[in-house]
Amino acid sequence: MNDEHAETFDAALARTGIIAILRGLPGDEAIAVVEALYAAGVRLAEVPLNSPDPLRTIRTLAAHFQGRMLIGAGTVVSTAAVEQLAATGCAFCVAPNTDAAVIAASIAHGMVPVPGFATASEAFAAIAAGARHLKAFPANGAQPRLQALSAVLPAGVTLIAVGGVAPAQVAEFREAGVSAFGVGTDLYRPGRSAEAVGERASRWMHAVQAAAPARATLVCDARTTVGESPVFGADGVLRWVDPTAPCLLRWDGTQCERVPLPEPVWSLAMADGTLVGNGETHFVAFAPDGPLQAGPEVDVGAGCRLNDLVTDSRGGLWGGSMHQGLLTGRGALFHAPAVDAPARRVADGLGVANGMAFSADETTLFVIDTLARTLLAYPADVVAGTLGEPKVVTDFLGVPGKPDGMAMARDGHLWVAMWGGHSVVELAANGAVLRTLAVPAPHVGSLCFAPDGRLFISTARARLGEQALAQWPGSGGLFAVQP
Numbered sequence: 001m002n003d004e005h006a007e008t009f010d011a012a013l014a015r016t017g018i019i020a021i022l023r024g025l026p027g028d029e030a031i032a033v034v035e036a037l038y039a040a041g042v043r044l045a046e047v048p049l050n051s052p053d054p055l056r057t058i059r060t061l062a063a064h065f066q067g068r069m070l071i072g073a074g075t076v077v078s079t080a081a082v083e084q085l086a087a088t089g090c091a092f093c094v095a096p097n098t099d100a101a102v103i104a105a106s107i108a109h110g111m112v113p114v115p116g117f118a119t120a121s122e123a124f125a126a127i128a129a130g131a132r133h134l135k136a137f138p139a140n141g142a143q144p145r146l147q148a149l150s151a152v153l154p155a156g157v158t159l160i161a162v163g164g165v166a167p168a169q170v171a172e173f174r175e176a177g178v179s180a181f182g183v184g185t186d187l188y189r190p191g192r193s194a195e196a197v198g199e200r201a202s203r204w205m206h207a208v209q210a211a212a213p214a215r216a217t218l219v220c221d222a223r224t225t226v227g228e229s230p231v232f233g234a235d236g237v238l239r240w241v242d243p244t245a246p247c248l249l250r251w252d253g254t255q256c257e258r259v260p261l262p263e264p265v266w267s268l269a270m271a272d273g274t275l276v277g278n279g280e281t282h283f284v285a286f287a288p289d290g291p292l293q294a295g296p297e298v299d300v301g302a303g304c305r306l307n308d309l310v311t312d313s314r315g316g317l318w319g320g321s322m323h324q325g326l327l328t329g330r331g332a333l334f335h336a337p338a339v340d341a342p343a344r345r346v347a348d349g350l351g352v353a354n355g356m357a358f359s360a361d362e363t364t365l366f367v368i369d370t371l372a373r374t375l376l377a378y379p380a381d382v383v384a385g386t387l388g389e390p391k392v393v394t395d396f397l398g399v400p401g402k403p404d405g406m407a408m409a410r411d412g413h414l415w416v417a418m419w420g421g422h423s424v425v426e427l428a429a430n431g432a433v434l435r436t437l438a439v440p441a442p443h444v445g446s447l448c449f450a451p452d453g454r455l456f457i458s459t460a461r462a463r464l465g466e467q468a469l470a471q472w473p474g475s476g477g478l479f480a481v482q483p
Contacts, residue, residue, distance in 0.1 A: 006112055007219070007220065007221075007254060007255075008067065008070060008091070008254050009044070009070055009091060009092055009112045009133075010158075010217070010218070010219065011219050011253065011254075011480075012043035012044050012070055013044065013133070013158065013160075013179070013180050014179075014217040014219065014480065014482070015043065015480075015482065016041055016042055016043050016044065016180075016205065016208070016209075017179065017180045017181060017205075017208040017209065018042050018044065018180065018181055018182075018183055018201075018204055018205065018208055019044040019045070019046055019072070019094070019114075019160065019162075019180065019181070019182045019183070020034075020037050020042050020044065020045045020046065020183060020187050020188065020201065021046050021048065021074060021162070021182050021183060021184035021187070021188070022034075022045060022046065022047050022048070022051070022187075022188050023048045023050070023051055023074070023184055023185070023188075023189075024048075024051050024052070024188075024189065024190040025047055025051050025052075025057060025188065025190075026051075026052050026057075026190070027052065027053050027056055027057045027060060029194070030047075030057045030060060030061055031060070031061065031064050032194040033188060033194045033197050034061055034064075034065070034069060034071075035194070036194040036195065036197050036198030036201065037069070037187075037197065037198065037201050038065070038068065038069050039198055040198050040199075040201035040202040040205055041201070041202070041205045042069075042201050042205065043068075043069055043070065044069070044070050044072065044092075045061070045069055045070070045071055045072070046071075046072045046073065046074040046092075046094050046182070047061070047071065047072070047073060047074065048073070048074035048075040048094075049073055049074065049075045049076060049081055050075050054073065055084055055085070055088055058071055058072075058073055058085070058088045058089065058090050059087075059088040059089055062088060062089025062090065062091070063089060067254070070091040070092065071089065071090060071091060072090060072091055072092035072093065072094055072111075072112075072114075073085050073088075073090050073092075073093055073094065074094040074095075075094070075095070075096060076093040076094060076095050076102060076106070077095055077096070077097065077099065077102065078102065079101050079102055079105040081102075082102060082105040082106055082109060082111070083105070083109070085109070085111065086109040086110075086111070090111055091111060091112065092106075092111055092112035092113070092114055092133075093106040093111050093112070093113050093114065094114040094116075094135060094182070095113075095114070095115045095116050095135070096116040096135075096137055097115065097116050097117075097122075098115045098116065098117050098122040098123075098125050098126045098129075099115065100125065100126075100128075100129035102115070103115055103126060103129040103130055103131050104129060104130060107130050112133065113126075113129075113130070113131045113133070114131070114133045114134070114135050114160065115129075115131050115134065115135060116134075116135040116136075116137040116162070117134055117135065117136065117137070118136075118137065118138075120149055120152075123149060123153070127153075127154060127157060132156055132157055132158060133157075133158045133160060134153075134157060134158065134159055134160065135160050135162050135182065136159055136160065136161050136162065136178065137162045137163050138162070138163030138164050139161035139162055139163050139164055139165050139173070139178075140163060140164025140165065141164070142161070142176075143169075143172055143173060143175075143176040144176070146159060146161070146173070146176040146177055146178060147175070147176035147177055149177070150176065150177025150178075151177070153177075156218070156440075156473065156474070158179045158180065159177055159178045159179055159180075160178070160179065160180045160181065160182055161173050161178045161180075161181050161182070162181070162182035162184075163182075163184075165181055165183075166186070167186075167203060167204055167207035167208075168207075170207045170208055170210075179215075180208075181204075181208060183204055186200065186204070187200050187201055187204065188200075209482070215437075215438075215481065215482075216424075216437060216438065216439040216440065216457055216479040216480070216481050217479060217480055217481070218440070218474040218477045218478070218479055219251075219456075219477075219478055219479065219480045220251045220256045220477055220478035221474060221476075221477045222242075222249055222251075222256055222476060222477050222478055223461060223475075223476040223477065224240075224242040224245070224249070224458070224459075224460060224461065224476040224477075225242055225244040225245065225460060225461055225462050225476065226242055226243060226244050226445065226460045226462050227240055227241075227242060227249075227445050227446070227458035227459050227460050227476060227477075227478065228240060228241050228242070228243060228266060228267060228268075228405070228445050228446050228458060229241055229266070229267040229268040229269075229277075229308070229309070229405065229446050229448075229458070230268075230446060230447065230448045230456050230457075230458050230478070231268045231269060231270060231275070231448055232270075232448065232450055232451065233270060233275060234270075234273060236252070236253075236451075237250055237251065237252050238250070238251045238252075238253075238448075238450070238456060238478070239251075239268060239275065240268065240446070240458050240478070241261075241265050241266070241267070241268055241277070243264035243265055243266045244264070244462070245258070245260070245261075246260070246261040246262075246263060246264040246265060247259060247260050247261055248261055248265070248286070249478075251478060256478075261292065262291070262292060263279055263280065263292070264279070264280060265277040265278060265279055265284060265292075266278045266279075266280075266305070266306060266307050266308070266309075267306075267307065267308045267309035267319075268309065269309045269310055269311040269317070270311065271285075271311040271315045271316075271317060271338075271339070272315040274286070276309070276311065276317060276339055277309065278306035278307065278308070278309045278319050279292075279294060279306065280305040280306060281297050281298055281300055281305060281306065282294050282295050282296060282297050282298055282306075283295040283298070283306075283309075283317050283319065283336055283339045283343065284339065285339040285340075293339065293340075295336065295338075295339040295340050295341070295343070296340070296341070296342050296343070298319070298321075298334055298336075298343045299345070300321045300332070300334075301321070301323075301330060301332070303323050303324055303325060303327070303330070304321050304322060304323050304324065304330055304331070304332075305321060305322065305324055306319045306320070306321050306334075307319075307320050307321055307322045307331075307352065307353055307354060308320045308353060308354050308355055308356050308368075308405070309356065310356035310357060310358060310365070312358060312362055312382040313362060313382070314337070314382055314383070315337070315338060316335060316336065316337050316338070316382055316385060317335070317336045317337075317338070317339065317343070318333065318334070318335050318346075318356060318365065319333070319334045319335075319336075319343070320332070320333055320334075320350070320353025320354060320356060320367060321333075321334065321350075321353055322350075322351070322352040322353060322354075322371075326351070326352065326371060328351050328371060328372075329348075329349050329350070329351065330350075330351075331349075331350030331351055331352055331353040331369070331371070332345050332347060332348050332349075332350060332353065333345070333346050333347035333350070333353055333365075333367065333378075333387065334346060335385040335386075335387075337385060344385065346385065346386060346387045347378065347387050347390070350367070350369050350371075350372075351369050351370065351371025351372045352369060352370040352371040353367055353368075353369065354367070354368040354369070354370045354403065354404055354405065354406070355367070355368035355403065355404060355405040355406025355407075355416060355417070355446070356368070356406065357406050357407060357408040357414060358380065358382075358408070359408075359412070360408075360412060362380060362382050363379065363380055363381075364377050364378065364379060364380055365377075365378045365380040365387060366378075366393070366406065366408075366414060367390070368403045368404065368405075368406050368416065370402050370403055370404060370419070373395055373396050373402060373403060374392050374393075374394070374395050374396075374403075375392070375393040375394045375396070375403065375406075375414070375416070375427070375431060376390040376391070376392060376393065377390060377391050377393050378390045393427075393430070393431040394427065394431030394432075394433075396416075396418075396425075399418060399421065399425055399433060399436070400418060400420070400421040400422070400423070401418030401419050401420040401421020401422070401423065401444070402418065402419045402420055402421070403416050403417070403418060403419075404416070404417045404418065404419040404444065404445055404446065405417040405445055405446025405447055405458075406446075406447075407446075407447045407448050407449055407455075408449075409426075409449055409455075410449070410453070412429065413426050413427060413428065413429075413434065414426075414427045415427070415447055415455065417444040417445055417446050417447050417457065417458075418444055419443050419444060419445060419460075420442055420443060421442075421444065422438055422439055422440070422441065422442050422444065423436050423437060423438050423439055423444065424436075424437050424439060424444060424447055424455070424457060425437075437481060439457055439459065439479055440472055440474050440479075441459035441460075441472050441474050441475040441476070441477065441479070442464065442468065442472055442475065443459055443460040443461075443462060443463070443464070443475065444457060444458075444459055445458050445459060445460050446458045454480050454481065454482060455480065455481040456478060456479070456480050456481075457478070457479040457480070457481070458478055458479075459474070459475055459476055459477060459478075459479065460475065460476055461475045461476035
């Protein structure tokens with residue numbers, strides 16, 4: 001299977017929840033209709049093979065959209081059809097039935113198979129043949145059966161409901177374990193204008209996204225030993241680090257790139273448009289296409305290293321430290337007005353200074369002490385570069401795992417990654433846990449918010465045995481949660 005197609009397909013399905021089925025689409029209307037779908041937010045379109053001249057239509061659409069919209073084929077019921085589709089730019093093959101040969105041929109030609117099933121036996125046969133996306137067809141009235149099936153499906157398998165689903169039923173299908181929907185005649189039928197298709201697609205997108213549960217979906221299988229500190233740059237690229245490699249990871253929404261680093265970098269942040277980070281005993285700046293630029297040595301103390309990092313609106317760097325043997329009270333906080341400026345110790349007595357975030361007005365610096373399992377709030381003066389006496393906001397009583405990385409949402413709520421807890425938690429201003437979002441990986445390291453409100457979560461494979469990795473294969477990957 002083409003890894004690029006598979007990752008893009010997964011990301012598009014997780015983000016939009018819809019595959020548009022364009023049965024009967026004439027070639028001369030194809031671009032206008034699919035552009036209308038794209039404008040409505042749809043990112044996956046299927047042209048069934050019993051449409052007029054489907055191969056030419058798929059080829060035309062794939063060439064026109066160049067990956068902005070993934071174009072697939074429907075009613076793919078033979079390996080001969082798969083062979084023909086391989087040269088068209090087709091990204092995925094949807095079938096009404098389960099045929100192991102068609103699934104294998106689709107994968108062999110770099111396309112994502114989406115076989116149809118009606119029974120549990122067919123579903124598991126499709127999975128055994130290599131499929132990860134299963135089309136529940138026909139889905140009308142199948143909610144109880146799908147709910148029972150979803151409870152026993154392997155992790156990483158996605159259910160897509162097709163046939164007889166109305167927008168008003170989206171929520172109940174979601175409750176039954178369905179992740180996405182294939183929508184046909186309610187979106188498009190021959191003779192319907194592109195404008196009308198776009199309007200219908202907008203209504204469907206609203207219905208699907210309004211009913212979408214907050215769920216962490218694997219978007220990049222990076223397999224980091226320790227995935228830390230995701231951060232978005234002005235270029236829209238998400239970057240994070242694996243200090244054990246050591247390397248910088250870059251994900252542009254489609255592809256993941258690893259950039260080797262000459263030394264471990266434990267955390268990242270943006271300062272005045274520049275990517276900065278924590279080395280072991282100094283701050284660093286990432287020069288575009290150049291080497292790391294190291295600042296002055298920070299007096300972290302014997303046996304200690306820098307750990308997490310946050311920046312303020314003036315470009316100042318605030319770094320936390322920890323003792324590498326996890327001795328209590330050896331962690332501290334440091335401030336430097338810039339990477340190349342000396343850093344001062346501004347707080348002492350921490351265990352492991354971890355996730356850090358400023359309040360919107362920058363008068364409070366929130367800091368996780370992982371060793372003490374506390375969230376601390378320090379009065380802050382970013383102009384003077386000083387901190388006051390902290391107070392404990394919460395001790396995470398009853399929350400599984402250890403608090404690790406942290407990010408602040410637009411509404412001012414803090415979100416905390418729980419290492420060993422399979423989750424992230426949202427906190428109210430008083431520290432109360434508002435909700436817990438499950439993450440299909442035990443060790444959740446850090447998180448950040450994208451400009452569009454999506455939550456991105458980095459995880460780790462460290463200290464997980466073969467059995468745990470088999471159960472949680474996405475460990476070490478990057479996960480996303482829709483707003």
